[in-house]
Amino acid sequence: MAGRPxxxxxQPLSSGAxxxxxxxxxxxxxxxxxxxxxxxxxxxxxxxxxGYTAPRWxxxxxxxxxxxxxxxxxxxxxxxxxxxxxxxxxxxLGLGVAVLLNSERRGFSLLRGFYFSPMVLSMxxxxxLWAFVLDYxxxxxxxxxxxxxxxxxxxxxxxxPSTALVAIMxxxxxxxxxxxxxxxxxxxxxxxxxIYEAAILDGAGPFRRFFSITLPLxxxxxxxxxxxxxxxxxxxxxLFFTMTNGGPFGATEVPATxxxxxxxxxxxxxxxxxxxxxxxVVVMAISLVYLRFSERLNVHRY
Amino acid sequence: MFTATERPRTAGEWVQFxxxxxxxAAMFYPTVWMVLSAFKNNREIFRTPFALPSVWRWENxxxxxxxxxxxxxxxxxxxxxxxxxxxxxxxxTAAAFAFARLEFPGRRVAYRVMLLGxxxxxxxxxxxxxxxxxxxxxxxxxxxLILPGAAWSLSLTxxxxxxxFNTTRTDMEEAAKIDGANTFQIFWWISVPMVWPAVLTxxxxxxxxxxxxxxxxxxxxxxxDKRTLPVGxxxxxxxHNTDYSLVFAALTITTIPILLLYFILQRHVIAxxxxxxxx
Numbered sequence: 001m002a003g004r005p006x007x008x009x010x011q012p013l014s015s016g017a018x019x020x021x022x023x024x025x026x027x028x029x030x031x032x033x034x035x036x037x038x039x040x041x042x043x044x045x046x047x048x049x050x051g052y053t054a055p056r057w058x059x060x061x062x063x064x065x066x067x068x069x070x071x072x073x074x075x076x077x078x079x080x081x082x083x084x085x086x087x088x089x090x091x092x093l094g095l096g097v098a099v100l101l102n103s104e105r106r107g108f109s110l111l112r113g114f115y116f117s118p119m120v121l122s123m124x125x126x127x128x129l130w131a132f133v134l135d136y137x138x139x140x141x142x143x144x145x146x147x148x149x150x151x152x153x154x155x156x157x158x159x160x161p162s163t164a165l166v167a168i169m170x171x172x173x174x175x176x177x178x179x180x181x182x183x184x185x186x187x188x189x190x191x192x193x194x195i196y197e198a199a200i201l202d203g204a205g206p207f208r209r210f211f212s213i214t215l216p217l218x219x220x221x222x223x224x225x226x227x228x229x230x231x232x233x234x235x236x237x238x239l240f241f242t243m244t245n246g247g248p249f250g251a252t253e254v255p256a257t258x259x260x261x262x263x264x265x266x267x268x269x270x271x272x273x274x275x276x277x278x279x280x281v282v283v284m285a286i287s288l289v290y291l292r293f294s295e296r297l298n299v300h301r302y
Numbered sequence: 303m304f305t306a307t308e309r310p311r312t313a314g315e316w317v318q319f320x321x322x323x324x325x326x327a328a329m330f331y332p333t334v335w336m337v338l339s340a341f342k343n344n345r346e347i348f349r350t351p352f353a354l355p356s357v358w359r360w361e362n363x364x365x366x367x368x369x370x371x372x373x374x375x376x377x378x379x380x381x382x383x384x385x386x387x388x389x390x391x392x393x394x395t396a397a398a399f400a401f402a403r404l405e406f407p408g409r410r411v412a413y414r415v416m417l418l419g420x421x422x423x424x425x426x427x428x429x430x431x432x433x434x435x436x437x438x439x440x441x442x443x444x445x446x447l448i449l450p451g452a453a454w455s456l457s458l459t460x461x462x463x464x465x466x467f468n469t470t471r472t473d474m475e476e477a478a479k480i481d482g483a484n485t486f487q488i489f490w491w492i493s494v495p496m497v498w499p500a501v502l503t504x505x506x507x508x509x510x511x512x513x514x515x516x517x518x519x520x521x522x523x524x525x526x527d528k529r530t531l532p533v534g535x536x537x538x539x540x541x542h543n544t545d546y547s548l549v550f551a552a553l554t555i556t557t558i559p560i561l562l563l564y565f566i567l568q569r570h571v572i573a574x575x576x577x578x579x580x581x
Contacts, residue, residue: 013475014485015405022400022489026393026456027412033453034419037427037434044430051433100322105315111326113568118329119575120564122514124532125557128539128549132339133332138546140335143351174329182572183579224579235423238516242536256425256517263429264521273429280426287421 038280045277049270062274071250071258072275076282079254082169083233089173091225094180095218099210101181102188112185116178123175127242130171134158161251164244168252172239180225187221188214223294227287234283255279337558340550347546359547366551369542374527375534375556379513382447382530387508390452390459395501397456398463399489403475413464419457424517432521446522447530451512459504462577466500467493506567507574513560531556 045062047055066072101112118126133140134157142154157167191214199209215222237256240246246253246261255275263272311319339347340362341355367373400406401413431450435441440449474496478488494501516532523529529537535556542548564571 012405013403013472013479013488017406019400019404019406019485020408022404022485023397023406023409023412026397026416026460029389029393029449029453030416030419030456033431033450034422034427034456035415037430038422040430040434041427097325100318100325103315103318105311105319107319108322111322113565114326114330116572117333117561117564120510120560120571121557122516122532122535122560124514124516124536125553128535129332129336129553129557131539132546132549133335138348138351140332140351147352174332179575182576186576221579228579231421231423235425237425238532241516241520256423259425260428260517260521269429269433276426276429280422283423283426284421 041273041276041280044270045274047270049273050267051269055270058270062271063278065271066274066278071253072255074250075253075255075258078165078252079234079236081165082172082236082254083230085166085169086172086176086229086233087226089169090176091180091222091229093173094177094225095184095222097177097181098184098188099214102185112181116182118175119178121175123238124242126171126175127239130167130174131158131243134167158244159248161249164248164252168239168243171243172236175239176229180229183221183225184218187218191217227290227294230290231283231287234279234286333557333561336550337554340547340554342547342550344546347550362547362551363555366538366548366555369548370534370538370552371527372531372534372552372555375529375531378444378528379530382444382451383509383513385444386448386451386455386512387505389448390455390508390512391501391504393452394456394459394463394504395494395497396489397460398467399493401460402464402467403472403493404485413460416457416460419454420461424454428517428521431518435522441522442524442528444528447515447518450518450522451515455508455511459508463497463500463504466497470496502570503574503577505574506570507577510571510575 044055046058046060048058048061049055097115101108101115121129132138136142136154136156136159139157141157142151145151145153155163157163195213196209199213204212235256236254237260240252240254240257241260244252246257256279259272259275259279262268262275335351338355339351341358341360343359346353346355397416401409432441435446435450440446474492475488478492483491514532515530516536519530519533520536523533526537535552538552539549542552
């Protein structure tokens, strides 16, 4: 049994080069608009190039500059902070809400539907809406604070460096925690209720049941969710562009917004391309290391 | 189901329900506030943010619709999304069929290469893609969004469709082969109807992603009248950001139909958006 390779599948329906025709349209499309620009990115990153005239070879000049560009380096600090925030506001909150909404009672299915609904909105709509919620003068949040008699706590949330990044994390949580809630909810439904009944008989309280049963059984799902949050976070652009576009004073500058600014606003195309190559390598390296690491963890499953 | 609802709720279950209600109400409140504010004038939005509008100003919507040229934006988004989704799901279904059921030279390599797209974030190609589309003469045309939009959705769609093919039985296809059907006939008449539920899920998933796509739409379209909704909305906000009621009206017009559609197709939408993590 052990060591025998898993059988791929039974006989193919048909074999021969003519079958390539079925995959050809997808491969051509993918080749033209994914592989070709990715490979030209890896080429242009090593050149001086303005997008119009012929590129001149530059060696590692763009990369040397990338590692001394303070804004660029800070953008990684911001994005890592943002990802840590999304692990709390998206993944952890999603898990907590999945447990809270895990009931067959009437009304819960509707509540889950509502909780998930921000997921279908575009990032730009969510960003514009929340720019109003967080507005200093007439925003919903500050109005609420005033109504509760805590008007001194009102802040210009998005226009001061100390709160802007946290504000974006919260909006991100609002938009995406429903997604993680649904994933965890689906996983929770698969845990047999007999395990919980046995634990209750043994006198385990709700917290004990969560940490000793639910969390270990959902480890696989938590790992996948964290991977999605991390890789998605590094490439994050839409919310940052819509709400602050890197401001105030560069406090929310992340790799994607900085790349678009250098390439298109400052007209330094090849330098922008080099920054995208750095981003692609970082994201791919993290995914591969993470997948290897989580595979090792999976060996000790229940 | 019935037994669960008939048994009276325990105190703990009532607490759970109350906490859940409060949480979901807080989550959904910004959306309600957006719709109510869309009916107010700026003075009211500022003075009485929590109250119902004193007069329901439907004319806000007409004005936002006209000023923002929202009808054109809707049509552009509809065209781009339907073309890109058709292209992507069509190509991906055929490719997934080939990768799961057929044998041909380079099959394994081709599949691995396609999966590379799962690891690549789209911002990494935005700049070379921009110059490439310009050189192809596609910049500032819907095709600048349709072709890259479809191509960047392929990896995930092929991956998920192939996994679905692998969970289905091959008896029907083999029976058709014995009856003398050729590979294309088997694909079209047997396999596609068989995996149709997955095709629908992929249509929903890609429709949402492409409808909401921002980065490519921002970079590859220059003319105002060719823009899609997400970009149009940001521009509208940029021009009218002091005219709150107008922006709220535009936001409401662009989000409420999507939300209604979501509540109607809820089950499919959730299946589509969480397909990424199916194990």
